[in-house]
Amino acid sequence: MSLSPDQLAEIEAQRASQTTTRRPGVPALEELLYRPIALLDHGFVRVIDYMGDDAAVVQAARVSYGRGTRRVSEDAGLIRYLMRHRHSTPFEMCEIKFHVKLPIFVARQWIRHRTANVNEYSARYSILDREFYLPAPEQLAAQSAANRQGRGDVLGGDEAAEVMALLRDDASRCYDHYAWMLNEDGADPARQGLARELARMNLTLNSYTQWYWKVDLQNLMHFLSLRADAHAQYEIRVYAEAMIKVLHAWVPACAQAFMDYRVGAVSLSAQMLAVVRRRLAGESVTQAGSGLSKREWDELVKMLAGDAGAN
Amino acid sequence: MSLSPDQLAEIEAQRASQTTTRRPGVPALEELLYRPIALLDHGFVRVIDYMGDDAAVVQAARVSYGRGTRRVSEDAGLIRYLMRHRHSTPFEMCEIKFHVKLPIFVARQWIRHRTANVNEYSARYSILDREFYLPAPEQLAAQSAANRQGRGDVLGGDEAAEVMALLRDDASRCYDHYAWMLNEDGADPARQGLARELARMNLTLNSYTQWYWKVDLQNLMHFLSLRADAHAQYEIRVYAEAMIKVLHAWVPACAQAFMDYRVGAVSLSAQMLAVVRRRLAGESVTQAGSGLSKREWDELVKMLAGDAGAN
């Protein structure tokens, strides 16, 4: 992370300024407010603002002043019920706004989630900082042999060194040429300088960009369930994992229900369910007799084995 | 408006509870928070929560920590620029949540705006109150002769009285039968009572419903520009007008730009613009020579005349 002393001072000044409000607030999230959580080599995510809390979900589900809203059940129980039965609209009643700094190739995955509001730093209008992502050695992995969109073993020895040198040198050179072409502030009076909207095309995809990203709780959880998944690329997963921590601070009951009914849950197809039923009834089932493809069978075996392994 | 003393007390209790926050706040909106603004005979709109202010729009447009954010222009100037040039994303960074009570036929227009979050009081799950909209005498208007979806003269005399009686009696009778069919709490032990999800079908479309409605500032302004328009039905327009007052309290700079560039603005088609240019050049233009249809010509004449009339 590379915030300047001025930027850090500005953040602390913002944190020092408190007001009173009639709105619901969450002390645990106030504690995190504005401060960047460092990610990757230069990235961060920080909470800029938020609206609502666990109670706001409950309040919306019941719509106040309606008869039948004076319920004995606990709020957490209702939240779990809503999550389990995919009643999504009450979760849309909370909103959060992040400031995120992230490599462009990660931003391109992220932006595919359309149900959010985004304001990105414009390289058409402004000049990007000289910052690009270089993987830590333990993240420099080979192509997976089993999964076309996954990683295999960590690279070692000469190959790792050569790859790191290429990534670093290419990103550096491209940025330096970007700056040279811009010729900002008439550095070289003999040249006009290339338009920013054109010069940016010379940057590599590991250059850092940043944006404000605002999303409701329902869509945030959907984003997190996909991007904190083991199949997500490491470089976006670290952002999702940091945001799950924010989730726990912000809406602890929703976060717990999310872990139980989304992150830790599995979906059994009709055929998989049939296999489970037969096995519970004492029957021994093989893939051949399961109605599942080899791939689905393997997925089922893995699901049922869990971390502990054998079944 | 028909809040019970209990409900009013609950609102005041909520208002009395204040906390400190690091989030930006808007005192003028805090002043309005939770209190219902009465509309029509039983409806209301009240602000439940909000996020962001004028400065949040500016902050998002600039994305903090970017070079080129050296605030030479005033915030209001930037907001006006964004509004004029339809840069919509910075306005999406503010969010507001309303609790609205409104007749069902109004709710059916309102819900057509899809870019909002909604939780409606469920007549499948709960029982609606005995409340229905009856127009004030000055709103009881005839069908417009000129506009297939507008109103003409106010009804008078016997016709007005008869219409009012029908509206009142039909809504009352339908509600009473709804309640009878429900047979709530085993009022009549000899009957089982009809399921709520069925009984509701007997209600008339002027029955009141209520919902939580959450929307970002950009989409709120779009909604308001359509629903505060003179062509909108009176019964939804009163809600839009009340919400425009909320807008001024919440984000005064955005609200002013909205009035100038949306509510008070006009759009000239290519052909209309050509007519204006010719007239400014001293040419006298008739409809026949304008390239405009009769209808478009009339619209242009009206635009250019303004309230003051002749041109």
Added chain:
Amino acid sequence: MSLSPDQLAEIEAQRASQTTTRRPGVPALEELLYRPIALLDHGFVRVIDYMGDDAAVVQAARVSYGRGTRRVSEDAGLIRYLMRHRHSTPFEMCEIKFHVKLPIFVARQWIRHRTANVNEYSARYSILDREFYLPAPEQLAAQSAANRQGRGDVLGGDEAAEVMALLRDDASRCYDHYAWMLNEDGADPARQGLARELARMNLTLNSYTQWYWKVDLQNLMHFLSLRADAHAQYEIRVYAEAMIKVLHAWVPACAQAFMDYRVGAVSLSAQMLAVVRRRLAGESVTQAGSGLSKREWDELVKMLAGDAGAN
């Protein structure tokens, strides 16, 4: 269903008109095109247009001209993989347009699905037909004792007769008064007639409306998974079930994957999965020792029992 001979003739004329196209087509869906599928007492759903087929999903998933598209797997296999792993974007590449006639209280549930395009018949501009939904005797059910938003036993005897009479009489009377207030075509020259946008408020919620509804395949399946569910209200479920038949005609491979991975699938929470693992390992698990609430335990037992019952 109440299409006039003229309307039916218009439909058949439209069916008779064929053209050639370079676009992909689906003969089984062409066979259904335009013809209404009758539902409830006056409702229908009919396919008006469509775009894409099973192959369009595969084509989008692979993006043509990219390396790595060497189709080693079958299209159906890829579709099943996409469905299983919730890769939703390829399913968004197909689109379908329906014309639906449905009671207003059903329309109000339906419209909550925001990711579709809708044009509804305007009762502000036009006059609704004299048609309202009356449940068949076997659908006239009591409130469920177990489920606040469900139905219990079918009503019988006097209660059923009384309820039916009320529903019929109230809807008829309200419609007749609606027509009287409109005073269409100056039926009574002594009256002006109430504006349509006002008169409509006198109609009951079982009045029929109609709309054009256009949706992509992904969002259609999401809609169907919620509305064809056993917990959905019967009056919307019949529409969903008819549309699932359309789905099978249109995109058979997607429809089969949808049945297996959505309709027939179950989701196990982290705690439920732990119980299943323990039972498969031979352990006897009780609710008390399961970590599940009573309600969740019952849901799990029901899932694992299936139709066959015992476990």
Added chain:
Amino acid sequence: MSLSPDQLAEIEAQRASQTTTRRPGVPALEELLYRPIALLDHGFVRVIDYMGDDAAVVQAARVSYGRGTRRVSEDAGLIRYLMRHRHSTPFEMCEIKFHVKLPIFVARQWIRHRTANVNEYSARYSILDREFYLPAPEQLAAQSAANRQGRGDVLGGDEAAEVMALLRDDASRCYDHYAWMLNEDGADPARQGLARELARMNLTLNSYTQWYWKVDLQNLMHFLSLRADAHAQYEIRVYAEAMIKVLHAWVPACAQAFMDYRVGAVSLSAQMLAVVRRRLAGESVTQAGSGLSKREWDELVKMLAGDAGAN
């Protein structure tokens, strides 16, 4: 554009395959179907599928079988009315699907339009082609002095040559290193090869990507009005302009209304309108007395002058 002979043959084979359909079709668009329209140095846009035509907009606006739908006015007149009064939902009833090849920095602007369906070629899964955008000499422009996000004079002489050499060499080198790091097909048996999801970060932002992009007519026109605008970056504007030609072939009446009421139209703020009214009334108005800022005044003067200049 760089389609291989195989790809071109595949396109022609697809074009040669015709079927009959009951769906509405548009011969002028069928003529364009599948064939790429070359843009920039390697890009293209081609129509893959479509649904609906001008008549489908009219049909949706009227919702068939409703009374009052047998109108004497021409379809084109209705379409113009809908466009003028921003009745957007009937235009949502048509849909079109494009296959687009475009530089990544253009794709990043494009994707900001969220109301579309997208499937992008995955560089996580597959390998990108060795293609990158290099501006034509007349597009190699300096930063605008007047507009922070615009272009000024075309670069000339040594500066142009140096910039072109840098852009070409950096993109080539980065791609070559990308390919080297991938070590595809075990080109160098001594190396494992870097995972695709990582290697792609070494590519420059002018690398070409491609996607399927599906959108409804309403949102397509909104996209085009922003991206065919003179303020849009040239590299995305050429795509928008090509798609406007497609629009004319597909829905000629909508396209004409779009040109008149969107592309060729102007919006006058409340203050601008007041100035126009005063001038039409014979008053001489200066900026000082106009209530407009210098910038707004200049915009107004430019609007009213038109291409012909003086006013």
